Amino acid sequence: MYEVKIVRHFAAAHRVEDYPGNCERLHGHNWRVEVVARRKELDGLGMVMDFRKLKELTQRALEPFDHNYLNETPPFDRLNPTAENIARHLYEVLSAAAPVTRVDVYETDTSEASYFEDEDA
Numbered sequence: 438m439y440e441v442k443i444v445r446h447f448a449a450a451h452r453v454e455d456y457p458g459n460c461e462r463l464h465g466h467n468w469r470v471e472v473v474a475r476r477k478e479l480d481g482l483g484m485v486m487d488f489r490k491l492k493e494l495t496q497r498a499l500e501p502f503d504h505n506y507l508n509e510t511p512p513f514d515r516l517n518p519t520a521e522n523i524a525r526h527l528y529e530v531l532s533a534a535a536p537v538t539r540v541d542v543y544e545t546d547t548s549e550a551s552y553f554e555d556e557d558a
């Protein structure tokens with residue numbers, strides 16, 4: 438199995454609705470997003486996929502969120518904008534266009550949430 442991973446960043450504000458603590462208040466993060474694509478066989482160039490293409494797809498998926506207030510930006514106007522929900526949303530968008538199997542979303546250097554394919558499914 439081969440994997441590639443790209444890293445992107447975006448800046449956005451959010452509030453975690455109904456959270457019993459200060460994350461309920463408006464605050465922001467410089468979010469780090471890691472996207473993994475995986476394939477059993479390489480393409481004719483010897484790649485899982487072009488890093489540039491994966492970065493472009495990810496950048497496009499992040500574009501609505503960058504320098505924005507997540508709680509007012511679909512789908513997070515109706516879905517709590519936790520790192521977990523952001524990872525799942527990005528996974529769904531990206532896996533429709535590329536062999537993406539995992540998305541990791543960091544709120545900070547020390548706090549990260551992932552969404553990935555269930556290999557048993």
Ligand SMILES: [Zn+2]
Binds near residue numbers: 465
């Ligand atoms: Zn936060």
